[in-house]
Amino acid sequence: MITQVKSPILEIHDLTVSYDQSPVLWNVDLSLPSGKLIGILGPNGAGKSTLIKAIMGLVDPSGGYVKLFDKTLEEVRSRISYVPQRESVDWNFPASVLDVVMMGTYGKLGLFKRPGKKEKELSMESLEKVGMHGFANRQISELSGGQQQRVFIARSLAQNADLYLMDEPFAGVDMATETAIFELLQEMTAAGKTVIVVHHDIYSAVNYFDWFIMLNLHLVASGPKETVMTEDLLRKTYGGKLNLLTKVSDLIRQKEFNPLKN
Amino acid sequence: MEDFLYFFTFQDPSIVFVVIGIILLGVGSAYVGTYSFLDKKALLGDAISHAILPGICLGFMLAGEKNPLFIVSGAFISGALATFLSSWLNKNTRLSEDAIIASILSIFFGFGIVLLTIIQKSGNPEMAGLNQFIFGNAIAIQESDLYIYGGLAVFIILCLTIFQKEFSLLVFNPDYGRAIGFPMGMIRVIFNILMILSVVIGIQAIGVVLMAALLITPGAAARFWTDRLGVLVILAGVFSAVSGVLGTYISFVIPQMPTGPWVVVFLSILALISFLFAPKKGVLSRYISRRIYLKKTHRDHLLKLLYKGIEADKSGLPIEEIYEAFPFQKKQSEQSIKNLAKDNFITQNQSFIELSISGKSEAKRIVRLHRLWELYLNEYMNIAPDHVHDTAEKLEHILTPEMEELLESRLNFPKLDPHQENIPRDHDEL
Ligand SMILES: Nc1ncnc2c1ncn2[C@@H]1O[C@H](COP(=O)(O)OP(=O)(O)O)[C@@H](O)[C@H]1O
Ligand SMILES: [Mg+2]
Numbered sequence: 001m002i003t004q005v006k007s008p009i010l011e012i013h014d015l016t017v018s019y020d021q022s023p024v025l026w027n028v029d030l031s032l033p034s035g036k037l038i039g040i041l042g043p044n045g046a047g048k049s050t051l052i053k054a055i056m057g058l059v060d061p062s063g064g065y066v067k068l069f070d071k072t073l074e075e076v077r078s079r080i081s082y083v084p085q086r087e088s089v090d091w092n093f094p095a096s097v098l099d100v101v102m103m104g105t106y107g108k109l110g111l112f113k114r115p116g117k118k119e120k121e122l123s124m125e126s127l128e129k130v131g132m133h134g135f136a137n138r139q140i141s142e143l144s145g146g147q148q149q150r151v152f153i154a155r156s157l158a159q160n161a162d163l164y165l166m167d168e169p170f171a172g173v174d175m176a177t178e179t180a181i182f183e184l185l186q187e188m189t190a191a192g193k194t195v196i197v198v199h200h201d202i203y204s205a206v207n208y209f210d211w212f213i214m215l216n217l218h219l220v221a222s223g224p225k226e227t228v229m230t231e232d233l234l235r236k237t238y239g240g241k242l243n244l245l246t247k248v249s250d251l252i253r254q255k256e257f258n259p260l261k262n
Numbered sequence: 263m264e265d266f267l268y269f270f271t272f273q274d275p276s277i278v279f280v281v282i283g284i285i286l287l288g289v290g291s292a293y294v295g296t297y298s299f300l301d302k303k304a305l306l307g308d309a310i311s312h313a314i315l316p317g318i319c320l321g322f323m324l325a326g327e328k329n330p331l332f333i334v335s336g337a338f339i340s341g342a343l344a345t346f347l348s349s350w351l352n353k354n355t356r357l358s359e360d361a362i363i364a365s366i367l368s369i370f371f372g373f374g375i376v377l378l379t380i381i382q383k384s385g386n387p388e389m390a391g392l393n394q395f396i397f398g399n400a401i402a403i404q405e406s407d408l409y410i411y412g413g414l415a416v417f418i419i420l421c422l423t424i425f426q427k428e429f430s431l432l433v434f435n436p437d438y439g440r441a442i443g444f445p446m447g448m449i450r451v452i453f454n455i456l457m458i459l460s461v462v463i464g465i466q467a468i469g470v471v472l473m474a475a476l477l478i479t480p481g482a483a484a485r486f487w488t489d490r491l492g493v494l495v496i497l498a499g500v501f502s503a504v505s506g507v508l509g510t511y512i513s514f515v516i517p518q519m520p521t522g523p524w525v526v527v528f529l530s531i532l533a534l535i536s537f538l539f540a541p542k543k544g545v546l547s548r549y550i551s552r553r554i555y556l557k558k559t560h561r562d563h564l565l566k567l568l569y570k571g572i573e574a575d576k577s578g579l580p581i582e583e584i585y586e587a588f589p590f591q592k593k594q595s596e597q598s599i600k601n602l603a604k605d606n607f608i609t610q611n612q613s614f615i616e617l618s619i620s621g622k623s624e625a626k627r628i629v630r631l632h633r634l635w636e637l638y639l640n641e642y643m644n645i646a647p648d649h650v651h652d653t654a655e656k657l658e659h660i661l662t663p664e665m666e667e668l669l670e671s672r673l674n675f676p677k678l679d680p681h682q683e684n685i686p687r688d689h690d691e692l
Contacts (some may be wrong), residue, residue, distance in 0.1 A: 020356075055443045058412060074443075082441040093300060094491045095435045103431060107442035139489040158440070 001032060001233055003223035007070070009034035009163060009194050010055070015064035017047070017054050022076060022249040023062070026143060030213065030222040034113050036140075037189045038196045039209035043238050046216045048198045049085060052165050056082050068163065069170035078107055085168050091140050097151050098136040101127055113205030119158075131177070137227045145172035163186070171200060182208045185258050189218040202234065265515050276404075283403045284467055284510050284521075286415035288476065288502035293422050295477030296484070296498045298457060301433045305360060306348070308474035309367040311461045313344030315374025315470050318395050327388045330410045336464055341458035344370050349454075360632030366678075374470075397619070398469030398522035400510040406541045411463045412675040418456050418463075429453060443590060467506070469522040475529060476502060483533035486540035497581065505529040558661050560591070562628050565607065568617045569625035573684075626686040632658040633679035634669045640680040641673065647680035 017025040025047040042048050043047050053059045055066050057073050057206035069076045081104070104126065105119040109151055115123075127133040130150040144163060153169055164185075169180050184210070196213075199205045205212070212228045214220040215236040221228040221237070272278050298307055314337040321336025322328065335410050344366050351362045381389055394402060403411070422429065428449045431439040439446045457477075465471040484497035509525030538545050565585050581599070588595050601613065602608045607621035616626060635657050636650040661669075679685055 009370075053437075056437075058437050058440055077441075080441075082438065084435065084437055088437065089435045090302075094485075094489050094494055095430065095434065096490070099430075099491075100434075101433070103427075103438065103442075106427060106431065106439075107443070110430060111444065112646075114427065141489060144513040 001217060001221040001228055001230075004031045005033045008032055010068060010196075011067040011070075012051075012055070013067070014067050015051075015054060016062050017050050017059055018172050019050075019059075019195045024249070025054070025215075026218040027064070028215075028219045029064075030033055030197070030219060032194070032211065032213075032222075034193050035189055035212040036194060037185055037208060038211040039212065040196065040198045040206045040213045041202060041205060041237060042215035042220075046237075048215055048235055049167050051213075051215060052082070052167050052196075052198065055088075055165060056080070067142070079162040081156040081159040081164045083156045083164070083166040084147050086145065086152060086171065091143070093140065093149055095140055095156065097127070097132065097138050097140060097143070098123055100151050101136075101154045101158055104155040107159060122226045123154070123158050125142070126154040129157055130154045135204060146174055148175055149173050150177065150181070154229065162193055164193065166195070166197045168198050168200060168220075170197075170204075176221065178204065266511075269511050269514055275434065279405055279408045280403045280510055280514075283408045283412050284400050284506035285503040286412045286419075287463050287467055288480075288506035289499040290418040291414035291464055291473070292455075292480035292498040292502035292630070293419055293495055295479075296481030296495050297422070297453070299430055299478050299481040299485070303361070304474075304478045305363045306345050307457060307461065307477040308349065309370075310344060310458055311371035311464075311470050311473035311477075312367045312374075313488060314458075314461060315371055315395070316340050316342040316377055318470070319374055319375075319377035319392075320659040322381060322388075322392060323377070328391045330407050330466075333465075334410055334414075337462045337465060338458055340370065340518035342455070345454050345458060345606055348483050363534055371470075374471045381630055384663065386479075394469070394520070395465050396469050396471055398465070398467050398472070398525075399513060400467040400506070400521040401513045401517070403466055407466060414459055416464045418460055421452070421456055421558045425449070425452065430690060465601050467510070467521055468525055469520065472522040472526050474528045476506075478524060478531055479526070479529045480505075483529070483536040485614055486536040486543045501529065501532050505532060524639070554557060555659070557594075557598070557601075560594050562659055563588070563604060563623065564595065564598045564602065565617070565625040565630055568608070568615065568633075569622070569629055569686075572617065572622075578614050581610075581615055584615060588649040623688055625690060626690070628658050631661045633683060633685045634666065634673065634676075636681070637673055637676055637685070638669055650680060 009059070012028050012030050015025060015028040016023055024045075024149055028051065034205070040048050040051065050059060054061055055068075055073075057066075065153045066073065068080060071226060073080075101123040102115045102119055105115055109119065124133060124136060127136055128151050131149065132150050132154060135143070135147065135151075140151065143151065149169055149172060156164060156166070156175055169181070173181070185197070189195055189210075197209070200207070206225070206229060209225060211222075211223045214228065214233055216237050221233045268274065269277060272281065278434075279646065281371060290370070295307060313391040317336035317338065317340030319336075320330040320340070321334070324336070347364050348359075348366050352359055353428065355362075378392065381392060393401065399614070414684065428439075432446060432449050432453060433443065434445045436450075439449070441683055459472075460477065461473050465477055468476055477571050480498035481494065483501055484494050487497055488494050505528035506526050508523045508528045509523075512524040513521040529683035539547070541547050564584065567584065568579060571577075584591050585595055599608065602621065603610055605620075606618055607624055609616050609618055618652050632654045635654040636647070639645045639650040639653065640647055684690075
């Protein structure tokens with residue numbers, strides 16, 4: 001059940017990604033409309049983070065390609081904002097909340113230059129949007145998990161992009177904050193931005209997203225909520241790992257080379 | 263004392279050179295090292311510092327004398343080779359990182375020792391100074407050395423300052439850096455170069471064996487005192503410079519004494535002091551806050567005891583009964599009673615103890631938190647009523663008013679806990 005769209009904001013063509021030879025994403029082929037709030041669903045280890053990293057060019061695909069705004073990533077990087085998974089960094093790093101949010105302005109600032117007043121103001125505005133402006137001078141190690149998550153979202157807002165890719169931004173966030181941030185994301189999509197979010201909770205997902213990507217090592221579904229939110233597709237997505245695919249993965253890992261690499 | 267005055271009044275220009283050199287070197291390597299420490303790559307510095315020995319020897323062999331330019335270049339090249347090799351092996355083999363670093367370190371250092379022995383056997387009269395590169399001798403720094411070593415140190419400090427935001431990104435979140443289009447691979451290379459340079463400039467004063475300590479220890483010690491990167495870097499620099507100068511002084515007073523080990527001794531003392539006495543993170547301060555906490559729990563338990571007395575229709579308790587309730591803790595009980603009386607939470611009439619009005623309110627608060635938590639565990643986490651007491655006993659001392667409010671509203675202002683005991687509110691009559 002894969003719905004392709006005309007003039008997509010993001011087009012993924014036959015993408016295969018492997019770590020140390022074992023493929024974790026098989027032949028993902030999809031296209032996404034702009035101005036939508038898009039959810040990526042799938043069980044743990046389904047390759048959701050890997051898909052986002054492949055889109056951001058952080059892992060090299062062993063096959064296929066990604067196009068954004070009908071261009072290559074390099075040409076449109078400044079229009080894309082990435083929120084990594086919270087656990088991917090060490091929050092004991094000695095930095096303040098404002099320091100981290102300011103990183104969102106580095107892309108436009110470029111190398112060498114230091115952030116100035118303008119960047120600071122922009123960062124404070126972003127913090128205000130996620131309700132964290134009172135914490136600007138706090139050390140990030142002192143924050144709760146949900147607050148750290150909001151700092152990451154604020155950082156990506158400071159980038160002022162057109163396409164947002166967020167990896168589990170709601171993990172460890174309390175209900176009230178989740179609702180507030182979803183409202184913020186909906187405002188953004190209403191203003192024409194596209195937001196793609198990896199989400200772990202199907203029940204709240206149904207309320208917020210317009211479009212779903214369902215993933216379990218391969219693409220199970222991609223389409224508008226009405227067409228893909230079916231019991232059958234959900235079962236295919238969450239109903240255990242695909243035995244055959246994992247078996248083939250193991251087989252390939254034992255080889256001396258990766259036969260899928262082009 | 264005479265030596266001390268002579269050294270620290272800096273009358274001797276050669277001492278001035280040495281001190282300037284050691285301070286620049288200390289600050290530079292502590293600065294790089296702090297980032298490396300935060301990046302959890304402490305071992306890499308160790309590997310590099312051992313790996314530059316063959317380069318030093320080759321530089322010496324080519325020049326035929328102790329020419330700083332040849333030696334620094336040789337050291338840099340072999341350090342770069344070791345770094346490159348370890349990251350190449352990391353990427354292209356499945357060996358673990360520490361195995362790679364350990365092998366590189368021992369192979370390069372072993373080769374260096376072989377070369378050193380060959381040079382020694384050759385009977386080159388210039389040879390005398392070369393041994394110093396193992397453990398360092400700061401006093402031997404001369405004006406011409408200072409320009410090279412000091413100049414490089416200034417270069418390192420400038421680079422780190424200019425690239426501050428890039429290096430922070432490299433350590434904190436390199437993936438994000440790549441996502442916004444920064445050349446993180448290149449930035450890593452630049453950082454590694456600075457790391458190698460900072461080791462190279464330390465070889466004369468500190469020596470290859472201990473240079474890694476000068477990279478990592480200052481940052482590690484300073485980390486106890488602060489959570490701010492700017493302060494951390496400055497403090498690490500100060501620790502490093504102070505130890506450097508003191509180590510140099512020892513080498514000055516006792517001429518045969520190598521500088522490196524003494525610098526490390528002073529650094530270790532500073533690290534130990536930090537570990538023990540730093541506020542918040544130091545051992546002592548953690549011990550004290552634990553003592554304060556234990557005192558508070560004892561005080562809370564005493565209030566609860568009096569409150570339960572009231573529940574059993576005893577307006578107060580004789581002091582002996584309180585002592586008995588906390589066996590083997592008579593001293594603590596006396597202390598708690600004294601403190602509670604001082605805070606006007608209890609009144610003592612001869613040896614009969616009663617809760618005051620504010621004491622009752624405080625006691626109710628503690629009992630309330632205890633019972634609310636028990637109920638929460640029971641209702642929301644399906645834990646049996648006879649299993650909920652122990653965690654409640656601990657959490658009653660630390661739950662905040664906000665948590666209390668949250669519990670109350672979640673549980674919808676309950677009247678009874680899982681053991682059917684009353685959950686007391688402030689306005690309840692006693
Ligand atoms: N850096 C890596 N090296 C090797 N295997 C990895 C790496 N990152 C992820 N994997 C594996 O790839 C699979 C997909 O991971 P991931 O994309 O993180 O899944 P998800 O985000 O859906 O939980 C998992 O089996 C995981 O163990
Ligand atoms: Mg993930």
